[in-house]
Amino acid sequence: MSYHTHPWKKYYPPGIPDNLRIPDISLIDGFNRIAELYPNQPALHFLGSTLSYRQLLQLSHQFAHALIREGVQQGDLIGINLPNLPQFLIALLGAFKAGCRVSPISPLASVSEMKEQILNCRAKILVTYDTNYKEKVFQLAPKLPSIKKVIVTRPLDSLPSIKQLLARLFRKLPFPEISPLPKGKMVLFFPFMEGCSSEDPLVHIDPRNTAVLQYTGGTTGVPKGVVLSHHNLVANIHQSLPMLAPEEGKEVGLSVFPFFHSAGLICALTALLTGGCQVLIPNPRDLDHVIREIKKYQPTLLFAIPLFYEKMLDKESFRALDFSRLKFALSGGTAFPSLSIKRLQELIGNRVLEGYGMTEAGPAITCSPPDFPIPGSAGIPLPLTDIRIVDLQQGKSEVPVGEAGELIVRGPQVMRKYWNHPQETQKVLRIYEGKTWLFTGDIAKMTSEGYIIICDRLKDMINVNGFKVFPRDVENQLLSHPAIQHCAIIGVSDPQQPGSEKVKLVVELAKDYSDRDPSLLKEMLLQYCQEQMAPYKKPGFIEFVEALPLTPLGKVDKRLIHFFYGEDLKEGAC
Incomplete structure (x- = not known):
């Protein structure tokens, strides 16, 4: 068995050809087709209000014409600094149409x-919302020479006036003052579009043109x-469709991934190009909503990270x-703890699919095959996606199937480059077997059946x-212990052996254990580690913290864990 034989293909749903065709269209071509076919279908629901595909199409046309009226040229860049609001999709589609x-x-x-990102x-244009404008953009705008106009919206501006009024009266949201910028540099979102045509601006878009500059910490x-x-994005959508088999014009999707993240963006675009209706969630922390x-x-x-599903499972109203x-609950962003995924499966049936991706690949790379999901794996490569797992030292030779190495990827979804970072681009887009591959920086292994197991970041x-x-x-093993709510394993330098490291465990305790004696808890956890894992994996240090820092996506923020707890070997030492 080898990577070249593509053992995963036998688990594809029936009817997927080896030469799956990706249409040579832009995102706008795809959206226009759907809006023409399903003009009266709901495109999105937001806080009790609905926009049809016809309405979304017309609003995007108006936004495009407003940009053109403002002097924006083809190829100019529009920054969108919004949560999951209808205005985000209007601006996104309008920008593409221009x-x-x-x-x-x-x-x-x-x-x-x-x-840093805007510079x-x-x-040329920045779209933001009232709170961020007041707290950040107002002071920042004079320092951004490229910005010609700041467009400001309030989160509820797309709702009927009566709902806006009631929300303001009952103080459902902050209502900060929006101060003007010099020289008329600031304008409100919907007034910006006033007087503009709702007809298509008919700007030709080559599918090879850049659609998105998606910022990421990436592999470095x-x-x-x-x-x-x-x-890239059209390809990634069409690669995913055979796995999920959505019925065009009939699906209703709810994603808690933010639009500013590549996972949230591809969920939104997939819905728009398949006639699906999106239920927008502006604040995923409001679980009751x-x-x-x-x-x-x-x-x-449903689209979410494991932590979201775990929190929902603890709520009786969700259960x-x-x-x-529900056809599928998709999970990504990080590994799904085995006990939690079992709880979700027991609730909704065997319809939980896991996936793996990264911004540099559109982002989707793998997905569980619907008929053969294996909990704990990242699934199998999407159609037209090729993978290899190579040695960790130089990345020049394949490791045997079943062994860990660096995952490298080829496919039509892989990025063109990093913007203005040619050296960083060369580090991750490298020649292997005479072709250009994306070196992901992730350690993985492939089973003999072609399933991908993500081990860790290199x-x-x-x-x-x-x-x-x-x-x-190690974290996945520890999360099975009832005392641990969240945890992070990091390496800290070993003063006894230069060049080697010790394992440190940083723990956020479960509620029922938070008032227990720390020394007894450490003994209990060390005993558990001794029983469950090899001696060299056993933590040499344990530190209890009130709460682990999380990324905006809800993953444990390893960068901050290293910063705050990485070199403190005295406190919390076992």
């Missing part, structure tokens, strides 16, 4: 992070703009929902006296 590129900017980004991508940690073309939306709209597809219309691997310790492997 021939522009888009760079999503996290609403959670700091002032310095926003400045790097040279955005420094935020970089991943250059994804219309073709999400449960009400699931109950009201009964989605056929009481009717999931009869940079997180711990060297204990020459033994390789994969933190994710």
Whole structure:
């Protein structure tokens, strides 16, 4: 058995050809087709209001014409700094229709992070919302020479006036003052489009043109703009369709992934190109609201990270929902703990699919085959996706099937380059077997059946006296212990043996254990580790913390874990 024989193909749903055809179209070509076929179908639901495909199409046309009226040229970049609001999709589609590129900017980004991204991508227009405008953009705008106009919206601006009024009266959301910028540089979102035609601007878009500059820490940690073309994203959508088999014009999707993240963006675009209806979730931390939306709209597809599902499973109101219309619950972003995935399967049936991806690959690379999911694996490569697993030292030779190495990927979804980072591009887009492959920086192994098991990030691997310790492997074992709510395994330098490391465990305790004696808890956990894992994997240090830092996506933030707890070997030492 070898990687070249593509053993995973036998688990594809029936009817997938080896030469799956990717249409040579732009994202806008795909959206226009759907809007023409299903004009009266709901495109999105947001806080009780609905936009049809016809309405979304017309609003996107108006936004495109407003950009053109503003002097925006084809190829200019539009920064979108919004949560999951209808305005995000209007601006996204409108920018594409004007021939522009888009760079999503996290609403959670700091002032310095926003400045760095906008200066790097040279955005000409920035779309933001009232709170971020007041707290960040107002002070930042004079320092951004490329920005010609700041477009500001309030989160509820797309709703009927009466709902906006009631929300303001009952103080459902903050209502900060929106101060003007000099020289009329600031304008409100919907007034910006006033007087503009709702007809198609008819700007030709080559599928090979850049669609998105998606910023990511990537495989090397420094935020970089991943250059994804219309073709990259259209390809990634069509690669996923055979696995999920959505019925065009009939699906209802609910995703808690933010649009500014590559996973959230591809979920949104997939819905728009298949005639699906999206239930927008502006605040995924409001679990009660999400449960009400699931109950009201009964989605056929759910998209979330494992932590979200775990929190939902603890709520009786979620467990009481009717999931009869749900086809699949998809999980990604990080590994799904085995006990948690079993609980979800018991609730909704064997319809939990796991996937793996990265921004540099559109992002989807693998997905569980619907008829043969294996919990704990990342599934199998998507159609037209080829993978190899190569040695960790130089990446020049394949490791035997079943052994761990660096995962490398080829496929039509793989990015063109990092924006303005040629050296970083050369590090990850490298020649192997005479072709260009994406070196993911992830340690993985492939089973004899072709399933991919993600072990860890290459940079997180711990060297204990020459033994390789994969933190994710140890974390997954520890999460089975009832005392542990969340945990992180990191390597810290071993002062006794220069060049080697010790394993450190950072623990957020479960509620029922938070008032127990720390020394007794450490003894209990060490005993558990001794029984469950090899001696070299056993933590040499344990530190209890009130809460582990999380990324905006809800994953444990290893960068901050290393920063705050990486070199403190005295406190919490066993």
